[in-house]
Amino acid sequence: GDQVEQSPSALSLHEGTGSALRCNFTTTMRAVQWFRKNSRGSLINLFYLASGTKENGRLKSAFDSKERYSTLHIRDAQLEDSGTYFCAAEAGGNYKPTFGKGTSLVVHP
Amino acid sequence: EAAVTQSPRNKVTVTGGNVTLSCRQTNSHNYMYWYRQDTGHGLRLIHYSYGAGNLQIGDVPDGYKATRTTQEDFFLLLELASPSQTSLYFCASSQDIQDTQYFGPGTRLLVL
Numbered sequence: 001g002d003q004v005e006q007s008p009s010a011l012s013l014h015e016g017t018g019s020a021l022r023c024n025f026t027t028t029m030r031a032v033q034w035f036r037k038n039s040r041g042s043l044i045n046l047f048y049l050a051s052g053t054k055e056n057g058r059l060k061s062a063f064d065s066k067e068r069y070s071t072l073h074i075r076d077a078q079l080e081d082s083g084t085y086f087c088a089a090e091a092g093g094n095y096k097p098t099f100g101k102g103t104s105l106v107v108h109p
Numbered sequence: 110e111a112a113v114t115q116s117p118r119n120k121v122t123v124t125g126g127n128v129t130l131s132c133r134q135t136n137s138h139n140y141m142y143w144y145r146q147d148t149g150h151g152l153r154l155i156h157y158s159y160g161a162g163n164l165q166i167g168d169v170p171d172g173y174k175a176t177r178t179t180q181e182d183f184f185l186l187l188e189l190a191s192p193s194q195t196s197l198y199f200c201a202s203s204q205d206i207q208d209t210q211y212f213g214p215g216t217r218l219l220v221l
Binding site (some may be wrong): 031033034044045048088091097099101102 | 149150152153168205209210212
């Protein structure tokens with residue numbers, strides 16, 4: 001099965017509201033990275049975490065290697081937050097990063 | 110699963126050296142990507158392409174050139190390698206921009 005399970009697959013928010021995205025891992029990961037892919041296809045790096053939490057503006061992410069999950073919280077969602085969000089987990093060594101299947105977020109006025 | 114291969118798998122060069130990393134995908138995907146992976150920074154996009162002859166700049170393009178010669182082949186060029194380019198390089202491909210990316214096995218580059 002997949003090593004990285006990302007949920008939800010789709011999310012619809014009204015402006016000003018918030019929600020959380022989650023990635024569960026079937027094995028211990030060394031680090032996790034969160035990206036947003038915009039309409040041009042660019043991957044925007046949001047967070048890189050080897051442990052703990054990080055916050056940047058309206059986004060906050062947490063990673064618990066022992067419990068095998070990571071979350072991305074979005075608060076006060078804005079229209080420009082729309083896009084597809086991916087987590088990518090590093091198992092360490094020379095292993096290629098494993099991406100979740102993505103969460104398609106649409107923020108409505 | 111899409112087949113993405115990279116060569117060489119390991120490379121050692123000296124500062125100022127000229128290096129070409131090769132990537133080939135055999136599923137006729139439109140998009141191909143070059144990333145570098147570094148501890149503490151994670152995966153960072155260098156360049157990507159949506160078809161033969163096309164090149165898009167990624168997040169960390171300085172010091173790198175890339176060329177997409179065919180639908181299958183995407184090359185990353187380091188014309189004057191520097192120690193800061195020592196890294197693990199991954200190539201990936203996807204059918205469309207929002208689709209799952211399939212990664213190659215990686216190339217470990219050491220610049221002395």
